[in-house]
Amino acid sequence: DGGITQSPKYLFRKEGQNVTLSCEQNLNHDAMYWYRQDPGQGLRLIYYSQIVNDFQKGDIAEGYSVSREKKESFPLTVTSAQKNPTAFYLCASSIQGLGADTQYFGPGTRLTVL
Amino acid sequence: SQKIEQNSEALNIQEGKTATLTCNYTNYSPAYLQWYRQDPGRGPVFLLLIRENEKEKRKERLKVTFDTTLKQSLFHITASQPADSATYLCALPRSGGSYIPTFGRGTSLIVHP
Numbered sequence: 001d002g003g004i005t006q007s008p009k010y011l012f013r014k015e016g017q018n019v020t021l022s023c024e025q026n027l028n029h030d031a032m033y034w035y036r037q038d039p040g041q042g043l044r045l046i047y048y049s050q051i052v053n054d055f056q057k058g059d060i061a062e063g064y065s066v067s068r069e070k071k072e073s074f075p076l077t078v079t080s081a082q083k084n085p086t087a088f089y090l091c092a093s094s095i096q097g098l099g100a101d102t103q104y105f106g107p108g109t110r111l112t113v114l
Numbered sequence: 115s116q117k118i119e120q121n122s123e124a125l126n127i128q129e130g131k132t133a134t135l136t137c138n139y140t141n142y143s144p145a146y147l148q149w150y151r152q153d154p155g156r157g158p159v160f161l162l163l164i165r166e167n168e169k170e171k172r173k174e175r176l177k178v179t180f181d182t183t184l185k186q187s188l189f190h191i192t193a194s195q196p197a198d199s200a201t202y203l204c205a206l207p208r209s210g211g212s213y214i215p216t217f218g219r220g221t222s223l224i225v226h227p
Contacts (some may be wrong), residue, residue, distance in 0.1 A: 042217045103158070
């Protein structure tokens with residue numbers, strides 16, 4: 001079964017703690033993305049990576065960090081510097097270079113800061 | 115900067131009717147536009163892509179139109195079913211030649227039996 005997996009589905013964090021969200025894909029896609037979704041808001045891009053060992057900041061990168069050591073994996077770390085981390089986090093991947101960028105999303109991780 | 119507008123109010127319709135959702139955009143001429151479906155607590159799922167040189171695209175009960183003069187896309191679901199209830203997002207590639215999409219906030223569709 002090809003697809004994107006995110007774990008865990010629900011995550012609770014105490015204030016001041018860093019936490020890492022996992023994202024794995026077996027679609028052989030080059031590009032991977034992290035979005036944040038808040039109630040009533042659209043998807044906001046946090047970071048993206050178009051190739052292994054390279055990544056770029058999105059629209060709301062402050063307080064987040066990523067790595068892309070393997071094509072299949074793109075973990076997101078929510079640091080204590082992120083002021084309002086409670087949100088629904090979505091990972092996506094895509095094939096680029098075909099004249100369009102259709103995104104394939106994972107099931108999401110809901111992060112709650114206690 | 116580019117802006118995408120989708121009706122924030124939920125669309126309520128009766129089963130069997132045609133649902134029509136609107137996506138308007140400004141300050142931009144995208145090469146294509148996409149529609150996604152998102153169910154509560156889940157990731158969006160790609161439905162359809164329509165390019166600027168296509169006026170209409172169909173897939174089963176779904177139809178998308180793309181009017182580059184009006185800067186508007188309409189998304190139609192014919193013979194709607196309660197299972198079609200979800201939030202529908204439109205997405206455009208960012209300006210400047212990037213393929214990375216910008217998503218609208220989505221419109222919630224509720225189909226009543």
